[in-house]
Amino acid sequence: MTDTPRTRADDRTEAIRRTTLELAQEIGYAKLSIEGVAARAGVGKHTIYRRWPSKGALFLDAVLSPQQPDLDYPDTGDVMADLRTQIHHAVDLLGRPPFGPLFQSLIGEAQHNPAVAAELNERFAKPQEAKTVARLTKAREQGQLAPEFDLDLAMSILTGPLFFTLMVTQEPVTHEYVDRVLEALFAGMRPRP
Amino acid sequence: MTDTPRTRADDRTEAIRRTTLELAQEIGYAKLSIEGVAARAGVGKHTIYRRWPSKGALFLDAVLSPQQPDLDYPDTGDVMADLRTQIHHAVDLLGRPPFGPLFQSLIGEAQHNPAVAAELNERFAKPQEAKTVARLTKAREQGQLAPEFDLDLAMSILTGPLFFTLMVTQEPVTHEYVDRVLEALFAGMRPRP
Amino acid sequence: MTDTPRTRADDRTEAIRRTTLELAQEIGYAKLSIEGVAARAGVGKHTIYRRWPSKGALFLDAVLSPQQPDLDYPDTGDVMADLRTQIHHAVDLLGRPPFGPLFQSLIGEAQHNPAVAAELNERFAKPQEAKTVARLTKAREQGQLAPEFDLDLAMSILTGPLFFTLMVTQEPVTHEYVDRVLEALFAGMRPRP
Amino acid sequence: MTDTPRTRADDRTEAIRRTTLELAQEIGYAKLSIEGVAARAGVGKHTIYRRWPSKGALFLDAVLSPQQPDLDYPDTGDVMADLRTQIHHAVDLLGRPPFGPLFQSLIGEAQHNPAVAAELNERFAKPQEAKTVARLTKAREQGQLAPEFDLDLAMSILTGPLFFTLMVTQEPVTHEYVDRVLEALFAGMRPRP
DNA sequence: TATTAAACGAGACGGTACGTCGCGTCTTGGT
DNA sequence: ACCAAGACGCGACGTACCGTCTCGTTTAATA
Missing domain, CATH: 1.10.10.60 (Homeodomain-like)
Incomplete structure (x- = not known):
């Protein structure tokens, strides 16, 4: 007690x-x-x-501090669906008031202040990556992912496009847009034989 | 005259x-x-x-102002190779002194200042996107790209991972790392049949 | 013509x-x-x-410039009455809007700027003194003034008290107040035998 | 203690x-x-x-602030002599470096700035007037001054001429000049019977 | 009458100082 | 003994004018 x-x-x-x-x-x-x-x-x-x-x-x-922003992964067995759900959550949280602008400023500040960058990494990016890698690992084991898929790149590839849109072009990000990105990432750019 | x-x-x-x-x-x-x-x-x-x-x-x-940073696309006929070359150039320019830190600060500032964000878009992101889309369009016509590949997403998917690494995790980005990302993007995450 | x-x-x-x-x-x-x-x-x-x-x-x-401010002396034959009239005019002009505040600022500026002081003297103080001395000279000749009265002091003695009130104590100056000053100056401080 | x-x-x-x-x-x-x-x-x-x-x-x-400038009145019993002494002191202090120019600027500033004017009055003019009136009151009681002499005018009449010379004509003021002014003020302008 | 030089409005320019704000450190006084 | 309150030295903000300096454009007097 x-x-x-x-x-x-x-x-x-x-x-x-x-x-x-x-x-x-x-x-x-x-x-x-x-x-x-x-x-x-x-x-x-x-x-x-x-x-x-x-x-x-x-x-x-x-x-x-207030909450470890709730960006955990569901696990329905369908990795694509789970990723979709999770990224929708992420977009809703990071791309909209009230949290969105705060988060945007936070990343902005990290560009000027290495200490902030380091802590942001430690407290946000790395934990998030760990969760992502864990979920993808499981998916790969279940054959839902290409076996040679490089998990070290997971965050960059899955989250990078989202960040780019939020921070560089600063256009609003819709679920539909996210879906299209995800679909493209899964399918790959290479033409199917 | x-x-x-x-x-x-x-x-x-x-x-x-x-x-x-x-x-x-x-x-x-x-x-x-x-x-x-x-x-x-x-x-x-x-x-x-x-x-x-x-x-x-x-x-x-x-x-x-000084120079429209030279991030034009080569055109050797092999889109994968050309993308590789161009992104290597981008990484060399944006990820290393003297330009790298300046560029990083610039994006940081854009997070606090909408006017800067808008101009950054106008003068950097959009022109770059136009070049990328042009090159990819040509590649698609030549059958080097999946015909259904969504060109609107091109920048997010190709450049997003790079920005994520430069700005969020702030780890150094090597040519080798870029190559792995590109390969993954081309192949897609989905397991091959 | x-x-x-x-x-x-x-x-x-x-x-x-x-x-x-x-x-x-x-x-x-x-x-x-x-x-x-x-x-x-x-x-x-x-x-x-x-x-x-x-x-x-x-x-x-x-x-x-606009007008040589009309501070000429009347000449009714009675010097005391004429001085009174003239000083009333002076008080009305110099002590009241719109001219009063301008004049006050002008004298203020003269304390910081020797060139202004010199020109103020040349264009305002000296001409005024000349008129005063002329009028007093005539009065002395007519026996209305103590024959030994020192005309060099005329301005200081007649106008000094007025300026002191306008500029140092900055109290409003009434005709009645001027009259009392004039009376005192005429009578002198010394007790009459 | x-x-x-x-x-x-x-x-x-x-x-x-x-x-x-x-x-x-x-x-x-x-x-x-x-x-x-x-x-x-x-x-x-x-x-x-x-x-x-x-x-x-x-x-x-x-x-x-530094010192209430020492312009107190002596009291030898002879009011004329005491006034003379005091005004000599005043002239020496207010008309000569280092204090003179400062004082001149101060009065100049008071013409532009009412707050300065008010405080100048409170801290300089009024205390000085009080001392003067006190000394003259005593003199009048002892019969050294015309009994009807108007003490409210004391500062204007005694100090006004001095200020006029210092600030308007801006000529140097000598002890001898002061003496002549004082003598004239005592005697009055009116011809003796 | 046509030419030309001067004066002109407009306002950019290098400066200086304004009065304000916030930094990060240091004091003070109260609980 | 800690803490709110805020004074302090400092540096930068963005603004206002200073007096000087181009700019074209009138304007008037000369050729």
Whole structure:
């Protein structure tokens, strides 16, 4: 019966994260400031700097802490269908408010700040990759995937197109679009004999 | 016999762009400031603000102006080989100093600044897509591509994995890695009958 | 039959002076700018700089040109009454809008700008002093003034108190107040035997 | 046993005042800038703006703080002699470097800035007037002054001429000139019977 | 009358300073 | 002893004018 003792420090940490998210959603990451978060949270700036080294780190923690965003894989036995379902979820979460813009800013920040990039990788990309690889491994064992398919490339190939659209062309991504991408990836570009 | 009249204004614009690139390479985009560019270029701040609305816009223009980065497609008749060559070039340009870090920052900035995102699209993504689609169209006509292959997806599928690696996982991208991705894309994930 | 030929240059000069006065009355001397005058007058900045070396000089000219402010002395034969009348006029002109604030700013500017001070002296103070001395000389000859009264001091003594009130204490100056000052100056501080 | 605790804030305030005076004496009030004071004092601009609302207010405080300029009245029993002495002191202080130019600029600034005018009055003109009136009251009681002499006018009449000369004609003021003015004020302009 | 030089409007330009904002560090005072 | 509150040095922001400097375009006086 171990209850989590919820220290005062924990409460404050949580409050700061919550305020950060609120503010970021209201005014955007670019206009977010530690000064503003401290004021809104009723907290001294020192209390923030004691916990996070930079605005980027605070933001990343605020965005990734609340929930490990639910991007787990279903397993219905049909890998193509499961991938489809999962990527639809991903698109819904990452491509739409309220989470979408936060996530977009987070990746933007990672381009300027290596520490943020590293932590983003550790806390988001790698776990996600692990899940993907696990699901694909199973699929391959069941013969639903080409046996020579290179699992190291899984994330790049499956998620890369999605990110490209979200971040470079910045067009809205629909389920239908995702389906077309998935279909193309499965079929391959090479003409069938 | 059209001579380019090279007005004084043009010269200054060029000088500012050049200085911006220099400074960005020395200290990085994050520490770049309009004040700093103005000082180094021996130019009043207003002269910069008269031309570009923000640091991001200036930086984008400085990065994209010098040369339309040479990412044209060769055409040897073998589309797979040509794609390989072109993507190798892209990786060499976008993934390595001096251009790589600049480009990375540029995409990062686009996540915070819609105007930069739009111009990045207009001046970089769309022209590149047009070239890619043109090359693939030809290949499809010659039967080197599955006839049902969806060309609208071309950029996402071909370039997406590359961007994902450069920007999310931020691992170095080798020619060998690109080759494996390309091979997978061509073959498809589906097991061969 | 000399008509004044009113060249275009003269017209422009006049237009700039007029605009300067207008603007000064609207926004105050402190916020007045040559840039603003040029824009309002529909005139290039050069055209102003060609005529006046500084904002102060322009302002002085604009304030003092329109009319030699009518501060002439009446001569009814009674010097005390005439001084009274004249100083009432002076107070009405210098102590009240629209001219009062302009004049106040002008003297303020003269404290920072020697050229303005010199011209203010030449065009305002000295002529005024000449008139005063002339009137007092006549009065002394007619025995209405102590024969040993030192005319060099006339301006300081007669006008000084007025300026002090207008510029240092900046209280409103009434005719009644002026009368009391004049009476005191005439009577002297020394007790009568 | 009250010791003055000399907080850090007090020290900084004093340092800024001192620097302001220094700079003003070196380059003049017109070229003085808050930026310059901050740089010289090794202080952030905000630290100045937190204390004074404008360059004028800072300057006034810097000029008037160091010492209540010693313009007290002696009391030898002879009011005429005492006034003479005091006004000589005033002329020496206000009409000569280093204090003279500062004071002149201060009054100039008061013409543009009502807040400065008000504080100048409060901290300089009114206290000075109080002293003058006190001394004259005593003199009147002792019969050295015309019993009907209007003490409300004292400052205007005694100091006005001095200010007029210092600020409008801007001629140097000598002790001898002051003496002549004083003599005239005592005697009055009216011819003796 | 046609030519030409000057004056002109417009406004770009290198500067300086403005007053504001937020950074990350350091003090202070209250609980 | 910790913490909110916020002062502090600093650096950059974006703006406003300064006084100088091209630009074409009138305008008027000369050839």
